[in-house]
Amino acid sequence: MKKFTFKIFAVAITLLLSTSLSLELLAQSAGYEVLFDGGSLEKWRSKSTPSSPIKGWKVEDGMLFMEGEGGGDIITKDKYGDFELVFEFNLTEKANSGIKYFVDTIYNEKSGEMKVNGPEYQIIDDYNYEGVKEDPNGTTSTGAAYLFYPPKNKQLNPHGEWNKGKIVAKGKKVSHWLNGKKLVSYTRGSKDYLKKKTANKFKDDKNYGELKEGHILITDHGDKVFFRNIKIKKL
Incomplete structure (x- = not known):
């Protein structure tokens, strides 16, 4: 019995260690590049201090x-041009975040700061964040598309539950998706845009x-x- 139990334990450990690799192989087979595999931040860097280690962000239990x-x-x-970005997120109560795309880092020698520009897929606790509840336009x-286009046909799972997001950008056309439903569709540079x-503030x-291409950013x-x-x- 002890020998059998040890074998089960050994198999479990092997499967756990190979999870990141397996996920990456599955993604690659579907044509995706894994940006976060649940184990490291090797494909990311700090926005403001590119040569320094990332601080404040933690990787634990396959989550960032x-x-x-x-x-x-x-x-x-x-940097990425035409792309399909997929991700999962789980909010805590009253939390606010977002994913930006087509952003670039512009170093200002006078101020010593990095400036980042780019549209944003807003991620926020709709149910409890006061600012969102007071927003009549829904663009927050x-x-x-933060401050530009409100989502339609949205089904957001509340904080504590996982949601699946997607951003598709092809040429000037962009769409935002949530849990399998298209929420937003717009054209960058159009008259309406x-x-x-x-x-707005931009x-x-x-x-x-x-921009034709740019970095993906997590706020x-x-x-x-x-x-x-x-x-x-x-x-």
Whole structure:
């Protein structure tokens, strides 16, 4: 019996250690590049200090999340043009985060700061975050193209439960998805897009949403949001 139990334990450990590799192989077979495999952040870097180790972000039990303060936004080391990005997220109560795309790092020698521009897939606790409940336009709720387009036909699982998000960008056309349903569809640089831009805080940022390719960014708003199974496919 002891020998049999040991064999079961050994098999379980082997399966656990091979999970990340198995997930990556499955993703690759479907044409995806794994950006977060549940084990490391080797494909990410700090937005503001690219040469320094990532701080504040923790990897545990196959999940990525903020632990403490001062971590800052993180971005992919590589840039992407046409793509399909898929990810899972699990909110904590009143948490706020988001995923940006087509962002770039522009070093300002005078200020010594890095500036990042890019549209955002909003991720927030719709049910408990006061700002969202007071937003009449819905452009700050989960799945929205932040401050541009509100989500439609949304089914967001509450905090404590996992949700599946997706962003598809092909040429100038972009769509946001949540739990298998399309929420948002828009065209970067269109008359409607530019009109909305002139009415929000990005009006003076000429590069916002206009890049042909850019980094993927996960925001740090000081709240704990869990992420897993982040992968991207070039289209």
